[in-house]
Amino acid sequence: MFRVGIIGCGGISAVHAQVLTSLDNTKLTACADVIPERARRYGCAAYTDYLQMLDQEKLDAVHLCTPHYLHPVMAAEAARRGIAVFTEKPPAIDAEGWEQVKQAAKRVPVGVCFQNRYHPHIRTCKRYLADGIYGKLCGVRAFVTWNRGKAYYTSSDWKGKWATEGGGALINQAIHTLDLMLGFLGEPEQVSASMGNHHLQGCVEVEDTAEIYLKKGEIPALLYASTAYSQDAPVIIELHLEKAVIRLEGDLMTLIEDGKRQEIVCQTDPTLGRSYWGAGHKACIADFYRCITEGQPFDNRPDACETTMNVLLDVYRQAGVPKET
Ligand SMILES: NC(=O)c1ccc[n+]([C@@H]2O[C@H](COP(=O)([O-])OP(=O)(O)OC[C@H]3O[C@@H](n4cnc5c(N)ncnc54)[C@H](O)[C@@H]3O)[C@@H](O)[C@H]2O)c1
Numbered sequence: 001m002f003r004v005g006i007i008g009c010g011g012i013s014a015v016h017a018q019v020l021t022s023l024d025n026t027k028l029t030a031c032a033d034v035i036p037e038r039a040r041r042y043g044c045a046a047y048t049d050y051l052q053m054l055d056q057e058k059l060d061a062v063h064l065c066t067p068h069y070l071h072p073v074m075a076a077e078a079a080r081r082g083i084a085v086f087t088e089k090p091p092a093i094d095a096e097g098w099e100q101v102k103q104a105a106k107r108v109p110v111g112v113c114f115q116n117r118y119h120p121h122i123r124t125c126k127r128y129l130a131d132g133i134y135g136k137l138c139g140v141r142a143f144v145t146w147n148r149g150k151a152y153y154t155s156s157d158w159k160g161k162w163a164t165e166g167g168g169a170l171i172n173q174a175i176h177t178l179d180l181m182l183g184f185l186g187e188p189e190q191v192s193a194s195m196g197n198h199h200l201q202g203c204v205e206v207e208d209t210a211e212i213y214l215k216k217g218e219i220p221a222l223l224y225a226s227t228a229y230s231q232d233a234p235v236i237i238e239l240h241l242e243k244a245v246i247r248l249e250g251d252l253m254t255l256i257e258d259g260k261r262q263e264i265v266c267q268t269d270p271t272l273g274r275s276y277w278g279a280g281h282k283a284c285i286a287d288f289y290r291c292i293t294e295g296q297p298f299d300n301r302p303d304a305c306e307t308t309m310n311v312l313l314d315v316y317r318q319a320g321v322p323k324e325t
Helices: 015-022 050-056 069-081 095-105 119-131 150-155 169-185 281-294 306-319
Strands: 002-009 026-032 043-046 061-064 084-089 110-112 139-144 188-198 207-215 219-226 236-243 245-249 250-259 260-265
Touching: 002 015, 002 050, 015 026, 015 061, 015 281, 026 050, 026 061, 043 050, 050 069, 061 069, 061 281, 069 095, 069 169, 084 207, 084 281, 095 306, 119 169, 119 236, 119 245, 119 250, 139 169, 169 219, 169 236, 169 306, 207 306, 245 260
Parallel strands: 002 026, 002 061, 026 043, 061 084, 084 110, 139 219
Antiparallel strands: 139 236, 188 207, 207 219, 236 245, 245 250, 250 260
């Protein structure tokens, strides 16, 4: 049985706590949050100082559900104590932090919560590409059009700021989609992007909209991400293959081949957090512990997230909205 702790008991921690209490081989043992009542939320040992928790609780693993900028330092502190790390996305907001996470992974198992890699439709598309049954990839396009208004930012002390969130619509909301696109495309030779702040000017420092152009060989990949939409619409990812087009929209996959359309709906667990987060946390976390148990490499280990992090950081270097002074 893995003794597991959670650091950061805000929004997403509830999904981690639910998964950790439902798996046969994990026990949610302790929680840390700087806000005492949050640390007590799940009825286990509670700490306001996460270092104290790491020192006292004999944990096998810790889940990082804290603001973005804290992930690298917390991963390093856990690794120094021989405690495995499962970090929420993004694992880091800059190159130094990303290096710290990779160094931690040399000492202990480290996993990144790109849970949408575990979505059945994503796995099916990966298989189609590997088998080549619809031919090679010709292009990818994706849209992440969600709604994050002023209230979302004013209710948080870390969102909307370069120093603590590291960006906006891309690093927080569309990072999963970028990661999935790169999983199909591979490492692009060309990355170019632009960003803007349309509806949140004066409210946040970071971008509310990003458009990204990637190219690998002759294959283009286009991503449009914005928090300026009227609702959290299902993410759309389309793969243009030589013999078919596959369109993923939330849990619906449409296969278009020779003018014929086939629709396949995948039922995911609606109790695992908000639908637009994707319901992959359970599969992803279960696989993390299975891999540790069996000594297998985890699909979301840091070196399997390298392309995503390189492109993400490259986009911000090129196109980050000028910081307010
Ligand atoms: N995988 C997904 O789909 C998904 C979805 C939502 C959020 N997330 C990620 O989860 C993380 C947390 O997001 P959230 O929306 O839950 O944020 P949140 O602000 O609701 O929660 C963060 C918690 O961390 C606590 N905290 C801050 N500093 C701390 C410290 N030094 N020690 C201990 N606790 C500390 C805060 O008090 C707060 O309770 C982010 O990285 C976010 O990107 C991932």
